[in-house]
Amino acid sequence: PDRIAGVIFEPVALEAGVWIPPANFVRGLRKLADTHGWFFIADEVETGLGRTGTMWGIEHFGVAPDLISIGKALGGGLMPLGAVLGDERSMGTHDVIAGTTFGGHPAACVAATVTIDIMQRDRIPERSARLGGKALRRVKEWEDLSIVGETRGLGLAIGVEIVSDKRTKARDNDVAREVFFDCVRGGVIPLYDYEMNVLRIQPPLTIEEPLLDKALDGMETALRKHSR
Ligand SMILES: Cc1ncc(COP(=O)(O)O)c(C=O)c1O
Incomplete structure (x- = not known):
């Protein structure tokens, strides 16, 4: 442990498929960092600035990080900008x-x-x-569809798993891709990474409510088309 400088993690792993860690995992990590003198660094590039329904994703877990990396929304969707925030101890006394x-x-x-x-x-x-809470309540109903596994989210970050077997939650990347393209044909672009089975809903935080509803309608149509 003395060769480790710090631990960096996304408070909610969005790119990997909207994985929300248990609070005791995050708190345990904080404790380990304290024990060994590691920097505890929250990568809030995607979760920060309101995405998960709080200003910072880490707020959901009741611990404070030493450093936070931010970007993306920081420039208002207009300017490219990233930043690192930290307390005095972590940033040091030198420039x-x-x-x-x-x-x-x-x-x-x-x-x-x-x-x-x-x-x-x-x-x-x-x-x-x-x-996000309202959208998630609707998305949860999709769990009744044969191709939908777990759905999960925090704020306006929601993931919908596409599975071939609801019981084992076996991933179905092929159907996920087909659903994605049907969404696009219907005028909705969910976030989707090739060779993954999770479609993500991460609209602008300023999206008009009727437009979000319409996007969810489009996704539901595509999901129903592929369900038995
Ligand atoms: C969680 C996370 N961290 C860091 C980055 C990198 O951000 P940037 O492109 O601003 O360096 C990204 C970009 O997608 C990201 O999703």
């Missing part, structure tokens, strides 16, 4: 030397401050929790 050609670009930084202001003003994380 951090991390240079990139366009790092700290003023226009991107303005986009970020305005984005954060608007997120707070319009309570975007709460909106994500409300819309």
Whole structure:
């Protein structure tokens, strides 16, 4: 353990298929990091800034990270920008030397401050929790379909597993791909990675409610087409 500098993880593993870890796993990891002096780093590039219904994904687990990486939504969907946040101990007392050609670009930084202001003003994380909760209640009903395994989500991050056997939850990547293309033909683009069996629902946190409902209608039509 003395050769390990830190542990970095996504509080909710979205890219891997929306996996929500048990709170005691995250707390145990925090404890291990404390015991061995490791940095405990939350990669909030995707889960941060309201995606999971709280400002930070890590908030669901009641522990504080030493460092947080953020990006994506930080630039308001307009400017490319990433950042690292940390407490004084973790960031050190010396200036951090991390240079990139366009790092700290003023226009991107303005986009970020305005984005954060608007997120707070319009309570975007709460909106994500409300819309996501409503969408998840509907998505849960899809578990009755023959090709749908587990459905799970936090805020506006929802995953729908496509399976060949509901009992064993055997993954069905081929049908997932077909469902994905039927969704696209119907005008909805779920997040989907080739050779995976999870379709993900991660719309903009500002999506109008009727549009989200319409997207869910489109997904349901595609799922029903492939169900027995
Ligand atoms: C969870 C997570 N971390 C980090 C990254 C990398 O972000 P960037 O492209 O801003 O370096 C991504 C990009 O998809 C991501 O999903």
